[in-house]
Amino acid sequence: MEVYSRLSDIRGRFANSAVALGTFDGVHVGHQQIISRAVACARKSGGASIVFTFSNHPLSVIDPDRSPPLLVTAAYREELIAALGADVLLSVAFDHALLELSPAAFIDLLVDNLRPSCIVVGPNYSFGHRGEGTPEMLADAGRIRGFEVVVPPAVTKDGTVVSSTLIRQLILAGEVAAASPLLGRPFRVSGTVSRGEGRGRTLGFPTANITAAAGQIVPADGVYAVSVSTGDASYRGVANIGDNPTFKGKARSIEAHLLGFAGDLYGRTIAVDFLAKLRDEQTFAGAEELKDQIGRDIAAAERFFK
Missing domain, CATH: 3.40.50.620 (HUPs)
Known part of the structure; x- marks a missing residue:
């Protein structure tokens, strides 16, 4: 083209x-x-x-x-x-x-x-x-x-005319699964992997901290089942969007844990396809409680992919 x-x-x-x-x-x-x-x-x-x-x-x-x-x-x-x-x-x-x-x-x-x-x-x-x-x-x-x-x-879906406005409303509400058939594909956020605070790695679940492209819409805060393309391969994963209220003072971010991935993605541009919302963002009493919940989130994502 x-x-x-x-x-x-x-x-x-x-x-x-x-x-x-x-x-x-x-x-x-x-x-x-x-x-x-x-x-x-x-x-x-x-x-x-x-x-x-x-x-x-x-x-x-x-x-x-x-x-x-x-x-x-x-x-x-x-x-x-x-x-x-x-x-x-x-x-x-x-x-x-x-x-x-x-x-x-x-x-x-x-x-x-x-x-x-x-x-x-x-x-x-x-x-x-x-x-x-x-x-x-x-x-x-x-x-x-x-x-x-x-x-x-x-084009209509369930009697409603498909429009960019409707799709934006769904994404902002976290309803990424409902947005997918209107888009004809999963909703995607592309961005560069930057260095975060390394807390996910400390908890045993390393994450890619993604800086979305300027002006791009981002789904509502919460935890999502995602598919991540690194350019070399695709991985199933779990992504968290929010300001991580358990550790106060953190700016809103997108962090993705790639299932079965081991490597360094810093500085690379990756694409995250949002497939389904698993839960809303929550505040936990501390690191151990958060670690337990991340384990449950990964299990929920694996059930989704099955």
Whole structure:
């Protein structure tokens, strides 16, 4: 998959393209449907499939106080989109110039730079100044300017429309198992392993202390069954999120104990997939009581994996 960050880099390079438009901030099952339809359209027409999105959430410009935390890092989003078969990812910075474009001017931008034969959008897609552009407006322009507009129905789970907002709510509540089918995969936090206080090793359960990528959403405090990818291999594990109230004064952190792992991960970037919440964070009388509970947490995780 080719990746571009500026429209000027892609102008005129592709013709007869199929374009998926959207924020795609979670690449959840609804987003996957839109991108997959664009890929299918491109294969039918013989053109390139292009995912046109933004490197930053539009709300970071429109209303920064309401800009949501990231469901995926930029690198992971790129990986997920590539896995769907897209030929090109165009991820441009959303800025005030784009914000002020009229719907008609935005359509001109699409046609002049991407030369689409097909554009795929979700039913709630909006574009142009104040979000005044609609899928219907895009379809009207397509009939005049020679491109087809495909609008797949919204994806629902148990009667509820899948959305990034809903997924964020579930993750913040610790309901990672409920978020997984909406994402189409487990929720993932990627980060660098840093040196912690070494207390887990002292208790007999060494942990990787993970610094999450800036702006990334983190599940509610508690203990989770997880799968951890170190880059070389994957391990089942147990992760604790919280400020470890048994030892007061500790900053909120993510600590993962990898079952069956022995080695040094300091400085490495690892990925933690959250599979199920095992319990809420608790305060214990001391180190021995905490050690006993960690043993029970590991046993609960092993039962989960079985």
